[in-house]
Amino acid sequence: MARTITMREAINEALSQEMGRDERVIVMGEDNAGGAGSPGDADAWGGVLGVTKGLYHRYPGRVLDTPISESAFIGAAIGAATSGMRPVAELMFIDFMGVCFDQIFNQAAKFRYMFGGKAVTPATIRTMYGGGFRAAAQHSQSLYPIFTHIPGLKVVTPSTPYDAKGLLVTAIRDDDPVIFCEHKALYDITGDVPEDLYTIPLGEAEVVREGGDVTIVTLGRMVHTVLEAAEQLASAGVAADVIDLRTTSPLDEDTILESVEGTGRVVVVDEATPRCGIAADIASLVASKAFGSLQAPVELVTAPHTPVPFSDVLEDLYVPDAQRVVNAAKAVTSWSR
Amino acid sequence: MSATPERLLESYRIMRTIRDFEERVHKEFATGEIPGFVHLYAGEEASAAGVCANLDDRDAIASTHRGHGHCIAKGVDPVAMMAEIYGRATGACRGKGGSMHIADLDKGMLGANGIVGGGPPLVCGRALGSKLQGTGGVAVAFFGDGASNQGTTLESMNLATVWELPAIFVAENNGYAEATSSTWSVACDDIADRAGGFGMPGVVVDGFDYFAVHEAAGEAVARARDGGGPTLIEVKFTRYFGHFEGDQQTYRGGEVNEARENLDCLKRFRERVTSAGELRGEQLDAVDREVADLVERAVQEAKAAPTPTADDLLTDVYVSY
Numbered sequence: 001m002a003r004t005i006t007m008r009e010a011i012n013e014a015l016s017q018e019m020g021r022d023e024r025v026i027v028m029g030e031d032n033a034g035g036a037g038s039p040g041d042a043d044a045w046g047g048v049l050g051v052t053k054g055l056y057h058r059y060p061g062r063v064l065d066t067p068i069s070e071s072a073f074i075g076a077a078i079g080a081a082t083s084g085m086r087p088v089a090e091l092m093f094i095d096f097m098g099v100c101f102d103q104i105f106n107q108a109a110k111f112r113y114m115f116g117g118k119a120v121t122p123a124t125i126r127t128m129y130g131g132g133f134r135a136a137a138q139h140s141q142s143l144y145p146i147f148t149h150i151p152g153l154k155v156v157t158p159s160t161p162y163d164a165k166g167l168l169v170t171a172i173r174d175d176d177p178v179i180f181c182e183h184k185a186l187y188d189i190t191g192d193v194p195e196d197l198y199t200i201p202l203g204e205a206e207v208v209r210e211g212g213d214v215t216i217v218t219l220g221r222m223v224h225t226v227l228e229a230a231e232q233l234a235s236a237g238v239a240a241d242v243i244d245l246r247t248t249s250p251l252d253e254d255t256i257l258e259s260v261e262g263t264g265r266v267v268v269v270d271e272a273t274p275r276c277g278i279a280a281d282i283a284s285l286v287a288s289k290a291f292g293s294l295q296a297p298v299e300l301v302t303a304p305h306t307p308v309p310f311s312d313v314l315e316d317l318y319v320p321d322a323q324r325v326v327n328a329a330k331a332v333t334s335w336s337r
Numbered sequence: 338m339s340a341t342p343e344r345l346l347e348s349y350r351i352m353r354t355i356r357d358f359e360e361r362v363h364k365e366f367a368t369g370e371i372p373g374f375v376h377l378y379a380g381e382e383a384s385a386a387g388v389c390a391n392l393d394d395r396d397a398i399a400s401t402h403r404g405h406g407h408c409i410a411k412g413v414d415p416v417a418m419m420a421e422i423y424g425r426a427t428g429a430c431r432g433k434g435g436s437m438h439i440a441d442l443d444k445g446m447l448g449a450n451g452i453v454g455g456g457p458p459l460v461c462g463r464a465l466g467s468k469l470q471g472t473g474g475v476a477v478a479f480f481g482d483g484a485s486n487q488g489t490t491l492e493s494m495n496l497a498t499v500w501e502l503p504a505i506f507v508a509e510n511n512g513y514a515e516a517t518s519s520t521w522s523v524a525c526d527d528i529a530d531r532a533g534g535f536g537m538p539g540v541v542v543d544g545f546d547y548f549a550v551h552e553a554a555g556e557a558v559a560r561a562r563d564g565g566g567p568t569l570i571e572v573k574f575t576r577y578f579g580h581f582e583g584d585q586q587t588y589r590g591g592e593v594n595e596a597r598e599n600l601d602c603l604k605r606f607r608e609r610v611t612s613a614g615e616l617r618g619e620q621l622d623a624v625d626r627e628v629a630d631l632v633e634r635a636v637q638e639a640k641a642a643p644t645p646t647a648d649d650l651l652t653d654v655y656v657s658y
Contacts, residue, residue, distance in 0.1 A: 026469065061469070062469070064500070066496065066499075067492070067495055067496060067499055069492035069493075069495060069496055071458055071488060071489045071492050071493075072457075072458045072461060072489065072492035072493045072495070072496040073458075073461075073496060074458070075457075075458020075459050075461065075462065075489065075493070076458055076459075076461035076462035076465055076493075076496065077462060078458070078459060078462055079399075079447070079458065079459035079460060079461060079462020079463045079464075079465070079466070079476075080462035080463065080465050080466040080469075081462070082442060082447065082459070082462070082463065083397070083462070083463050083466030083467070083470075084466060084470070085462075085465075085466045085469065085470075087462070102452055102455065102489070103455075103458055103459075103489075106451070106452050106455065107450075107452070107455055107458075107459060111440075111448070112653050112654065112655065112656065113433055113653050113654050114430060114433060114434045114438045114440075114448075115430050115433075115434055115438065115440040115442065115448060116428070116429065116430035116431035116432075116433050116434060116653065117431065117652065117653030118430075118440070118441075118442055118443070119440070119442055120656060151654050152654055152655065154655070154658075174656075174657075175656035175657065176655045176656050176657070176658075203658070250658050
């Protein structure tokens with residue numbers, strides 16, 4: 001039965017139900033149990049934003065606090081994954097990938113290929129990304145394109161509570177290393193989520209709105225921004241197909257290309273910076289595989305090529321908003337040779 | 338703890354296999370037939386053999402650039418290793434890993450590692466898995482004096498104590514990280530001194546002495562299996578070849594000749610077991626002949642083996658994608 005719950009609750013429920021179903025699933029990260037060795041309550045925190053709260057008492061010994069040693073515990077999750085466990089490690093902020101990236105991209109991502117197909121590394125790394133919290137340059141980035149660049153990793157960017165639960169269950173059960181990217185501004189959004197366990201395949205985008213005049217490809221928190229823009233566009237007589245990628249690796253090329261063949265006009269909206277990113281990747285895909293369908297240049301709506309600023313005035317300019325999406329969609333739909 | 342003659346003979350076989358394997362790779366590399374970078378373990382055999390003689394199928398190890406010796410000591414097939422070093426389809430990693438990435442997960446060998454300090458975090462994970470699964474297994478991180486200065490290694494020693502893991506950290510101090518002396522790059526007298534900072538015992542061992550390594554590792558493994566947590570063992574010796582093959586070693590003094598002449602682990606092992614009457618010289622000679630045949634066969638089979646095909650380029654990136 002579906003209830004309306006937050007994305008935070010949906011992720012917690014996915015972790016809890018998978019831990020209940022499969023004793024190989026363990027959870028580790030800074031404050032994930034919350035307050036280990038401290039004089040206050042056990043399970044005081046459950047992760048810095050409370051996503052893992054309550055798991056510690058439900059699954060004794062299987063929710064591990066860690067020192068602030070990302071290389072050691074992300075690597076430990078990867079090592080444990082090679083020994084038959086299914087660890088879910090929390091890299092608190094995606095910005096902290098810089099202190100543990102070797103274990104992810106040189107170790108986990110390469111084991112299967114480098115060892116001749118004999119390694120299985122079912123580790124899930126949950127991590128929080130994105131702007132909007134006035135958290136400035138080292139706690140606000142959208143760095144999933146860097147993970148997407150690496151062969152051997154899968155990358156998930158859910159936009160709703162329903163997708164977060166179904167995709168996380170799939171990630172935990174997946175035999176490859178998965179980077180599960182949670183936008184910090186989405187934890188409190190609500191949506192209908194079945195209580196029962198279910199899975200959503202990796203590599204299947206969802207057409208969240210059908211229009212036919214323009215294809216807007218997006219992901220994560222930007223799905224909500226784009227849907228807001230699509231409403232405004234509809235009022236202005238422009239009907240948009242809105243595609244939520246859900247995963248950037250694997251990438252569902254077919255769903256994108258099918259829509260573009262119908263519309264001939266494309267906007268890609270991403271909160272990440274523009275160089276070598278998802279937006280550029282989608283533009284490249286469309287240019288190389290749907291060139292014949294295109295009736296206008298592809299418009300990219302992304303963050304600027306700058307660090308994330310602190311000032312609320314500047315950060316609001318940094319993160320793409322609905323107006324920029326509307327402008328881009330109008331530009332491509334009105335474009336003619 | 339006194340070892341059985343069978344165990345001693347097996348350890349000798351492992352050390353002799355490593356020595357002959359590496360001497361032969363050194364010779365074959367010079368012909369230009371072996372691609373890439375190769376880092377040889379000759380001179381250090383007592384460490385891999387002495388530590389791994391305490392391990393069984395429950396246990397796992399992680400290795401370094403200089404990983405051939407660890408592979409052989411943990412039971413990886415030398416014939417498949419040689420084929421891998423030649424980049425052949427029959428190699429331990431089907432020609433997709435090479436010398437720096439030989440692994441055999443079925444044998445608990447988590448891989449040689451091209452990243453200095455790459456192994457210790459992984460070992461924490463294996464040790465955690467053993468602890469949670471209750472297998473009684475331990476995990477051993479071999480790393481060099483260079484990696485003893487890497488944050489991953491230091492973080493992992495801290496984590497191993499905090500999580501009370503059945504992990505053993507073996508610092509193989511061969512005197513040089515590439516061309517830089519460990520007497521310069523390591524800020525304390527001994528790497529083992531760092532153990533106290535991570536709440537674990539630390540010992541320094543003569544790395545040319547199989548029996549000393551075996552005993553120190555035996556104590557560490559027993560403690561780890563009993564839930565007593567991790568140990569840091571610093572094994573001191575010198576490598577007989579350069580950092581990699583082709584290294585002119587202009588940074589070194591005359592320690593290799595001195596070690597080969599007076600400290601060599603194989604010579605000392607033979608002297609000790611024959612004088613104590615634990616093994617006879619003929620038994621060791623027989624092993625020498627068998628190992629020579631094995632290494633010769635490994636090289637001939639590797640040279641004759643097929644290379645990977647174009648199809649292999651794209652396979653095994655993911656389990657499913």
